[in-house]
Amino acid sequence: MSVTLPDEQTRQAAPPRAETLLSVENVDMVFGGLKALNEVTTQILHGQIKGIIGPNGAGKSTLFNVVTGIYTPTNGDVCLNAESLVGLKPNEIAERGIARTFQTIRLFGDMSVLENVMVGQHVRTRTTFLAAALRLPAARREERAMRERAHELLALCGIPDKADTLAGNLPFGQQRIVEIARALATDPKLLVLDEPASGLTGVERDELVALIRRLRDDGMTIVLVEHDMQLVMNLVDEVLVLDYGRAIAEGPPDQIKTDPAVIAAYLGEDAGSLV
Amino acid sequence: MQKLLQSQTARRIAQIALVTVLVGLTIYFAAQKNYRPVQYVQLALDGLRGGTIYALVALGFVTVFNVTGIINFAQGAFAMLGAMIAVSVNIALADLPGVPRLLLAGLAAVLITTLVGVIMERVTIFPARDAEPLTLIIITVGVFIVLQGIALLIWGTDSYSLDSFTTFETSDHIIRLGGEAEGAIPLIIRSQSFWIWGTAAVLMAGLWFFFERTMIGRALKACSDNRQAAALMGISPERMSMLSFALAAAVGAIGGFVLAPATRPIYDMGLSLGLKGFIAAIIGGLVNPAAAVVGGLMLGVIENLGAGITRAGFKDVIAFLILILMLLFRPQGLFTRQQRVEKV
Numbered sequence: 235m236s237v238t239l240p241d242e243q244t245r246q247a248a249p250p251r252a253e254t255l256l257s258v259e260n261v262d263m264v265f266g267g268l269k270a271l272n273e274v275t276t277q278i279l280h281g282q283i284k285g286i287i288g289p290n291g292a293g294k295s296t297l298f299n300v301v302t303g304i305y306t307p308t309n310g311d312v313c314l315n316a317e318s319l320v321g322l323k324p325n326e327i328a329e330r331g332i333a334r335t336f337q338t339i340r341l342f343g344d345m346s347v348l349e350n351v352m353v354g355q356h357v358r359t360r361t362t363f364l365a366a367a368l369r370l371p372a373a374r375r376e377e378r379a380m381r382e383r384a385h386e387l388l389a390l391c392g393i394p395d396k397a398d399t400l401a402g403n404l405p406f407g408q409q410r411i412v413e414i415a416r417a418l419a420t421d422p423k424l425l426v427l428d429e430p431a432s433g434l435t436g437v438e439r440d441e442l443v444a445l446i447r448r449l450r451d452d453g454m455t456i457v458l459v460e461h462d463m464q465l466v467m468n469l470v471d472e473v474l475v476l477d478y479g480r481a482i483a484e485g486p487p488d489q490i491k492t493d494p495a496v497i498a499a500y501l502g503e504d505a506g507s508l509v
Numbered sequence: 510m511q512k513l514l515q516s517q518t519a520r521r522i523a524q525i526a527l528v529t530v531l532v533g534l535t536i537y538f539a540a541q542k543n544y545r546p547v548q549y550v551q552l553a554l555d556g557l558r559g560g561t562i563y564a565l566v567a568l569g570f571v572t573v574f575n576v577t578g579i580i581n582f583a584q585g586a587f588a589m590l591g592a593m594i595a596v597s598v599n600i601a602l603a604d605l606p607g608v609p610r611l612l613l614a615g616l617a618a619v620l621i622t623t624l625v626g627v628i629m630e631r632v633t634i635f636p637a638r639d640a641e642p643l644t645l646i647i648i649t650v651g652v653f654i655v656l657q658g659i660a661l662l663i664w665g666t667d668s669y670s671l672d673s674f675t676t677f678e679t680s681d682h683i684i685r686l687g688g689e690a691e692g693a694i695p696l697i698i699r700s701q702s703f704w705i706w707g708t709a710a711v712l713m714a715g716l717w718f719f720f721e722r723t724m725i726g727r728a729l730k731a732c733s734d735n736r737q738a739a740a741l742m743g744i745s746p747e748r749m750s751m752l753s754f755a756l757a758a759a760v761g762a763i764g765g766f767v768l769a770p771a772t773r774p775i776y777d778m779g780l781s782l783g784l785k786g787f788i789a790a791i792i793g794g795l796v797n798p799a800a801a802v803v804g805g806l807m808l809g810v811i812e813n814l815g816a817g818i819t820r821a822g823f824k825d826v827i828a829f830l831i832l833i834l835m836l837l838f839r840p841q842g843l844f845t846r847q848q849r850v851e852k853v
Contacts, residue, residue: 302741304737304741323740323745324737324740324741325739325740325741325742325743325744325745325746326745328740328741328742328743329743333741333742334741336738340735340737340738341738342730342731342734342735342738342739343734344730344734345727345730345731345734349727352724352727353727353728353731353739353742353744354742354743355724356724356727356728356731356742356743356744357742357743357744359724373723376724377722377723377724380724416742417742419742420742420743
């Protein structure tokens with residue numbers, strides 16, 4: 235099984251790791267009287283895996299929805315490669331290179347696994363409506379290339395034999411893998427995973443971790459929200475901790491594990507003061 | 510829980526009572542007419558022709574509804590425009606021989622109507638895209654009235670005729686099956702019926718190919734499956750909305766064009782076509798193209814058989830009775846087992 239991204243050759247040389255890919259600056263997100271995000275600032279560097287953790291309702295999913303354009307932040311700025319994403323629609327942000335998966339799986343259930351992945355490639359296609367309708371050679375060539383690429387992505391994700399299965403009929407864990415393959419098909423610069431391990435069995439979880447590691451080794455930048463603390467701490471380069479919409483700590487996993495503010499947030503104020 | 514059970518039982522009883530009454534009425538009327546079997550077949554065949562057009566109009570409803578969540582009541586106007594534009598071009602090109610003349614008429618009808626569909630979406634739906642679906646539906650009703658008004662200005666209140674695709678004259682071929690024996694009744698099929706069935710079959714195969722085998726078709730399908738997930742894959746919901754209207758307009762126009770020789774096209778034909786197409790789409794559950802086609806064919810056959818055993822004027826009564834019964838008892842369509850659960 236291939237462990238390299240198929241378009242590795244065509245991808246431009248990755249910028250040095252220290253360079254910022256995504257920057258979130260002083261983002262506020264207010265719903266009515268509720269401040270779901272309060273002056274959140276963070277940077278995600280090229281090639282980094284960043285984990286976002288925090289108690290329920292801390293604003294993790296809200297932050298994802300702001301980054302992917304589902305919400306427009308009340309204040310602040312989100313930039314991908316120094317280009318602001320605020321005000322762009324989700325499909326425009328996807329075009330600029332951010333792809334995501336969902337906490338609750340949102341595959342196109344009536345399509346085959348392969349078709350789901352091919353839909354992800356839609357954003358990178360050039361064939362016009364007319365060319366497709368007339369079956370021009372260029373359109374057919376592109377269609378064939380996309381089909382091949384989709385097969386390669388499924389192989390990369392370890393499910394090459396599921397191409398023709400109806401996505402809705404797959405076991406839960408594999409659906410999640412298909413979501414990742416579909417996100418990869420958009421050829422993203424940043425992959426955003428919303429609770430990728432939730433609901434997975436032990437084996438599925440291990441496969442997921444292996445896949446994320448493979449992707450990182452290929453130079454993919456990944457940000458993930460996850461409740462499984464052990465998984466986060468073993469996998470990521472850096473952790474951002476949210477609590478009540480605020481970023482209360484950020485740093486390498488080892489540092490976060492012993493951070494008093496984090497322990498307080500997870501165990502309650504009293505326990506925190508004991509540390 | 511008990512209340513729910515009671516209401517379900519009451520529903521069941523009402524359903525059974527209704528079905529019994531309808532079956533009883535059907536048998537009563539049919540017995541009075543004393544038709545021969547071949548006459549029933551004739552009624553069903555004629556109904557199948559109208560039903561095929563309803564199916565095409567219903568496909569337009571389903572396409573737009575799946576992608577945008579809007580019930581586009583201007584759909585009937587697309588079919589009307591298809592028929593009327595074809596008629597006008599056919600008259601304007603009277604000097605040309607039959608084949609190129611009708612081909613150009615059909616092409617013009619489809620292209621212009623598609624353009625109307627696109628303009629409608631850009632001018633009336635796109636600016637209001639954040640409004641409630643109900644608001645957008647009312648907008649489509651308004652667009653329908655406007656389109657019909659424009660048609661009235663252009664074509665007046667006269668009814669027209671379009672040459673049959675087989676004879677290239679207003680008179681159509683009639684094919685007789687059987688009836689040679691003394692006293693036997695022949696089965697009569699107009700050749701235009703074959704054009705209608707053939708065109709619809711080719712069109713449906715084409716649509717299937719478009720949705721299953723092309724990237725844009727797949728994107729459209731993805732958008733109707735889950736709009737937000739599709740947007741996050743980089744598919745623009747707004748472009749897909751425009752495309753769905755273009756597609757619905759084109760399919761409607763083709764329906765109007767092939768129907769034209771079998772009817773007398775008139776500026777207000779869109780109303781009944783649109784409503785019947787809507788009923789067909791409802792029978793099919795509004796989201797399933799194949800079920801909508803079956804719904805259209807069923808509606809055509811049932812209303813024509815019903816009118817045959819009662820009176821011709823009862824056709825619409827029967828169609829709307831079906832609509833009311835569907836909305837009351839099976840709003841999810843005849844072929845859907847359970848209601849689709851909307852994902853949050």
